[in-house]
Amino acid sequence: MVPEEPVTMMRMRGQYRDDPGLGLGLGLGYTVFVLSLILPTFNEAESLPELLEEIETALHGTPFEVIIVDDDSPDRTWELAETLSENRPYVRVLRRMGRRGLSSAVVEGFSAAQGDVLAVMDSDGQHDPALLPRLYAAIQSGADIAIGSRYVSGGSVEGWAHARHFASFVATACAWLVCTNRVRDPMSGYFAVSRPVFADIRDKLRPRGFKILLEILGTMPRRSRVQEIPLIFRLRTRGSSKLNACVQTQFFRQMLSLLWRRSAWHIVFVCFSAVLCVLLGIRAWNLHLLYLDAGVRQQVRQSLESITEGKGWLMSDVALRHVRRDGFRFLYRRHGRGEDHTQCYDFFYSDGLQTCT
Template sequence: MFQQKFALQSEVREAPLELCVVIPTLNEAGNVEALLEKLGIALAGIEWEAIFVDDGSTDGTPELLTKIAQADRRVRMIRRIGRRGLSSAVVEGALASTTPVIAVIDADMQHDERILPDLYRAVADGDELAIGTRYSGIGSTGDWDESRLKISRFATALASPIMKTRLSDPMSGFFAVRRDVLLEAAPRLSNVGYKILLDVVASIHRPLKTAEIGYTFGTRQHGESKLDEMVALEYVELLLDKTVGRFVPVKLVQFGAVGMLGVGVHLLLLDIALNALGLAFSWSQASAVIGAMTFNFALNNRFTYRDRQLKGLAWVGGLFSFYLVCSLGAVANVGIGSLVYDQFHGWWIAGIAGAIVGSVWNYVASGWLTWTRR
């Protein structure tokens, strides 16, 4: 009976889906309906679905998508709570689909959806990856000013050493990829920031068969741009992860960089307290230590641990826990340094050893105590 019922259902089953379009959203309520209308026109004749991955929009985007999805079976939504990031959103959406081809497009309609069929057909006909490019063929950056164009070119040049596949526009967020290629890259993806195409290409240690299709980058119609200083920081973090990340945790590198800045802050505050204010050395040193630790905490909270950023009263509690961690780190620094000095009688070796142990302790302990995941 079950086999007969299944066979009957199979006979009336709709044609299998050929393409999944993954669309990350964050406060894009003014764009999603118009985008879906444009996708419907562009993808006529292709069996497609759209998976929106929403990262905590507060403008009604998830509620609007819920209504749309209830009326249109081609539309689905993944609603993420407490997690953000375009790259990880794209991966999560792609893995929720079973179509042989995955496409990625922004919700702000700056990507020209009219070339989506060309991207799809390129992959369906044998290419592993097809990208919409602003820098090849008829591609154009639209109304970008010279400074933004230079920044984009510079970012592209920085990406070149980590890619096995040569692309004219590795910063593009508009592409189609074979599902099995994405699965091949998935275990090594960094899922950092906004540059998911670069992440995919850098995670596959072989050249991919690619196609490039030019388009003109458009202008946002509704909502606010997500570009800020964090985009640049996350790009650098992605590059670090693809180069030194296999040897040293990227957060440790960032933590160490903040610590080096903290040394400069410490010396500056010490000079001000000692020479400008005329305080005794002990008071000057104590003030400089507290000031430098506060600086390090604030900077790490804003950048290194932005995914666990503390706010309000949690910020105050985190600061005092960071004081505690760094105080114990100072004890470890002195203890290890003294031990090494007794053994080797080299002050600089002892100093470096103590500093390394103290820094690693501060990194590990603060990640566990101050910026623990809740």
């Protein structure tokens, strides 16, 4: 469940739906916002002014608000956002202090939003705001969620190295395991969702890391209406990437969490089976010469018969543990009343029988 945070934990600037001047700053002549766009930020002061201008252009004629959710950026992105909101009545600012994480920032932004269509995009300029009207229209037309997709026809990624493409493919393939609805790009950070859908799943979300869409897709009911819209993922021109080992670790933790919630018993079975296969595999490897080499098999059999006859042991009390070209290791356990004592022996064809060291 997403924890309810006290309002005193965040500082907010901007105007709300019940403000009669809302939206008039753009000369659009409406007072009710329909599209709520969330911009999660952390050290994005360089990108923000130009991004807001692009958003204004893209959404001209569409009722909207922008909620900037900043994780108390050291470069004071929140302060710049508050300054920008002074002459942009559609902008609100949530400054989160003591909490970080893109996913939780998006959930908080959606929860504070006033619109009927909830959208999110990166604030670093890699997502093209020109796609926003199509995401908005998809939800208005009945889709539960609309995704800006890099991997449908017409979508692409600019300037990635082959290694980055491969890593993205592997992560996407892993993400398909937990999605209740199959989509081509479950790792996208650019999407819109209807307010009723978000309201239905909000308390089931466990937001962590950067991939909030994956969390939503893993929580939504099966056969939800999902629409993917081609996205050209642009090169970052300002700021620095947030992708690091910590983010990758959070992704795999999120994957395990979603898998567990969807099918806990299946996960237990898979894990048990994996451990069993590893143990059996190790044992099979230690004895592989016995299975693959008839000469070794004959030599081991004759040596064991000689040892057991000489010691007066039963063959059934001997258990092979490791077979080598120069000999083998076995355990002798005499079964009788009371405690059974087990002894380990190494037999070398050149030196004879020795106690294990």
